[in-house]
Amino acid sequence: MRQLLILSGKGGTGKTTVASAFIKLSGAKAFADCDVDAPNLHLIMGQRSEPRRTDYYGMPKAEIDADICVQCNGCAEHCRFDAISVNSAGEYSVDRFDCEGCGVCESVCPVGAVALRPEVSGELMLYNGDGRIFSTAQLKMGSGHSGMLVTEVKKQMKDAAANAELAIIDGSPGIGCPVIASLSGVDMVLIVTEPSVSGISDMERIIKTAEVFGTKTAVCVNKYDINTVNTERIEGFCRSAGLPYVGKIPFDPEAVRAINNGMTIVDVDCPSGRAAREIYKNTMEVLSE
């Protein structure tokens, strides 16, 4: 299975817009949304069946039994995540948003008052209709360990679509754990950037991150005509960095309309859709090189 991952660094540059167009154009038998923090791909892929839903257990959380606790303060002292607090009555408790499930409190407690309990920190969804596999997930609000959930999303996709030749994966913004987890094992990254100073700075940071993992990377620009000077800067950057530049998409009110109607930009005849077709063709060439 060849895997193409769409990333951007900066949020809102059009990852999902491009990913959904690519899924339509390629007829890929496998695709996934790894933006488990704020998934959106399911809003425009037109699934007709209900997904298979599985609870996702992240790290366990510590719990303190007040009846056993002797209030020695050992757990609070050793917790590196400031997750343990004590109220005015001297009772100790764990903040479930701060707790990372390391187990230090459990191991230092002299009376066995602390236990680690499993906790659901998200939900995995697998759509299997029309011979296509679509894997996605939603992280529970405020949870950590999104990288582990991203790994599960990709695993569930690969297990269900072992014979698919191509997989298209929509990524998350940023450069941290969910992005790093999504990078593992992919054949190529397509970066969707925008011609703003922020977009360029963020693009440079995501390229550096992909470099750490040695992943082949290409770049395209969305809404390029918002600032053509910056678009030229991006083109120049790609040339000097030796990165394939696969095309640019104009700002297009039709694109917003299509998305708001649950369609991809290649489902309607519009300037952004035509540009996306060109970018798709160029990207596939780079992928097969």
Added chain:
Amino acid sequence: MTFIRDFMVKKGEDMRIAVLSGKGGTGKTLVSVNLASAADSAVYIDCDVEEPDGHLFFKPQIVSSEEIAVKLPSIDNGLCNGCRKCVDFCKFNALAFIKGRPCVFEDVCHSCGGCTLVCPERAITETDRAVGEIRKGTSGSVTAYTGILKPGEESGVPIIKRIMQASGSEGDALRIIDCPPGSACVVVESIRDADYCILVAEPTVFGVHNLNMVYGLVKLFNKPFGAVLNKCLDGENPAEKFCIENSIPIIGRIPFDTELGKMNSDAEIAARESKKYKELFSDLLRTAMKEARRETAFDTQR
């Protein structure tokens, strides 16, 4: 009686406004940077440490910087007796037993310190591993703090914790906190001490879907909040509809405007460049501060 403008922090008043959105690219940094610039004086804190952009707008004169490091175990093979206790303890699989000795996988270590505690031979000590930095700088009347995660590093949480602590030394001030996208642990860390949250929404179904998530998050943390509708066009606005249906107060609207888009894409601060936007963001700041004060007053009455 002294006359105090609504958008000035009163003497002895400390106010923290967090700006968040769920979806990326809706205008968190646009709103944060311009609110801070519209105030007479403000502290701007960029918590989007994975992709910090606020400094591109402020181009601050850097006055100090600090490297942020996390603890990493270091094993003295001369002392290690190969008992495996550390490997068995580590919940993150950051230690593996290879050729009779534990081996550290730095990237997955969460710096909990558990291995050093359980080692009976005291063979494990901790060393520092740099994961990023924070910078403090000034730009006009704004003191800007930026957190920067090193590319290749997994977690920005230690940087966010430190930046909130460091910016606390500014004393009583208006603080604008520019949050990362999403609704995961890094956002929780960013809004923890906020007095008021501004949810920035854009008029797309994606924007609404993610607005719903941060709406859930601020409710979960009992934070007072209001919404700012960005990129408003004529016609139906799904984000506005969502706010009305859920009784979310709309505290401001920013029109879709190519002039603003151009300024923003060139990392110019609209409230400093244009009279029109200076007024728009001053109004927004006044409303946000009024709302925040009302909530705080209500809180103390309870």
